[in-house]
Amino acid sequence: MRVVYAPSEQKHRPGHVVKKGKPSATYDIRERATRLLAAIRRQGHGPILAPSQDDTWPIRAIHDANMLDYLETAYDSENASSDPAEALFPTFFPPPGQRRRPTRVYGRRGLYCTDMGTPLGPHTWEAARASASCASAAARYIVGGEHTVYALCRPPGHHAGPDFFGGYCYLNNAAVATHVLRQAGGTVAVLDIDYHHGNGSQAFSEGDPEVWYGSLHIDPATDYPFFAGYADERGVGDGEGTVCNMPLPPNTPETAYLQTLERLAAMAMAFEPHWLVVSVGFDTYAHDPIGTFGVTTDGYARIGELIASLGLRTLLVQEGGYYLADLGRNLSALLAGLGS
Ligand code: Q9C
Numbered sequence: 001m002r003v004v005y006a007p008s009e010q011k012h013r014p015g016h017v018v019k020k021g022k023p024s025a026t027y028d029i030r031e032r033a034t035r036l037l038a039a040i041r042r043q044g045h046g047p048i049l050a051p052s053q054d055d056t057w058p059i060r061a062i063h064d065a066n067m068l069d070y071l072e073t074a075y076d077s078e079n080a081s082s083d084p085a086e087a088l089f090p091t092f093f094p095p096p097g098q099r100r101r102p103t104r105v106y107g108r109r110g111l112y113c114t115d116m117g118t119p120l121g122p123h124t125w126e127a128a129r130a131s132a133s134c135a136s137a138a139a140r141y142i143v144g145g146e147h148t149v150y151a152l153c154r155p156p157g158h159h160a161g162p163d164f165f166g167g168y169c170y171l172n173n174a175a176v177a178t179h180v181l182r183q184a185g186g187t188v189a190v191l192d193i194d195y196h197h198g199n200g201s202q203a204f205s206e207g208d209p210e211v212w213y214g215s216l217h218i219d220p221a222t223d224y225p226f227f228a229g230y231a232d233e234r235g236v237g238d239g240e241g242t243v244c245n246m247p248l249p250p251n252t253p254e255t256a257y258l259q260t261l262e263r264l265a266a267m268a269m270a271f272e273p274h275w276l277v278v279s280v281g282f283d284t285y286a287h288d289p290i291g292t293f294g295v296t297t298d299g300y301a302r303i304g305e306l307i308a309s310l311g312l313r314t315l316l317v318q319e320g321g322y323y324l325a326d327l328g329r330n331l332s333a334l335l336a337g338l339g340s
């Protein structure tokens with residue numbers, strides 16, 4: 001099974017995030033990618049391929065040009081005179097219906113950024129672009145005939161929308177992949193199995209009748225991203241019916257999780273998609289530091305088997321998962337279950 005990974009993804013190195021007003025350690029650390037890559041090598045998957053310059057184009061096709069300009073240039077422009085240089089956090093957020101774009105970059109810090117967990121550091125843009133390029137290249141391989149491809153994306157992407165970013169995500173890797181698959185023709189189902197609702201991915205899909213988005217996740221009434229992911233969100237306008245959210249209560253055990261996933265997968269198949277994109281998060285793991293679900297390592301093998309049983313050409317995009325010690329094992333179990 002082909003794997004796509006870019007070493008420059010590791011250049012994103014957030015020193016800290018802000019939680020309840022105080023500096024706090026981030027969970028999206030470089031070791032996450034190191035562990036996932038080690039598991040890939042140990043299990044003999046490959047080849048491990050790097051994306052090329054030609055894989056960046058869908059980023060501009062799907063994201064707001066002004067947000068991309070901000071992500072690409074804001075760190076350098078804000079740090080031109082500050083010593084020591086600091087990662088950018090927002091201070092001011094636009095009220096609903098008031099979203100003008102100030103000329104002063106300081107005022108733009110909260111224009112696209114939705115939270116205090118997603119700082120913009122010196123190499124964040126380069127890493128986010130590399131991460132999205134991995135998803136893009138993986139989609140190119142799927143279009144080229146591969147059955148299953150794994151995009152080792154870090155930073156993750158499913159909390160980034162067309163013109164917003166947050167939740168450790170800057171660019172939406174799954175949406176980038178989806179765009180490439182759509183360009184080749186045929187509909188796409190995005191199955192999001194991260195612990196959190198993919199509010200960015202839903203924003204890309206909700207008005208599009210050709211892209212189905214389904215997710216099972218922690219009830220957003222109780223956890224991030226709080227403002228989307230409820231069961232009554234079913235798509236907008238022409239996209240009515242192409243969103244399916246199955247929120248689950250805190251501490252959901254593995255059996256209930258797997259039963260719900262089976263129902264969600266059946267919904268995906270009812271859409272009769274040509275391609276499948278799976279947003280893979282291991283923060284559903286029983287020991288995850290920010291999750292509360294009870295999925296075990298063996299559970300990921302069951303999930304892999306379920307995905308394989310759908311019989312669709314499948315692109316796996318890495319999202320969250322923060323329990324380092326078992327991250328590699330959990331990926332290995334998923335890929336073993338997939339049988340590719
Ligand atoms: N107490 C992904 O898994 N808030 N993003 C964490 C922890 C943000 C997670 C708060 C969680 C974002 C891709």
Ligand code: ZN
Binds near residue numbers: 195196319320
């Ligand atoms: Zn998550």
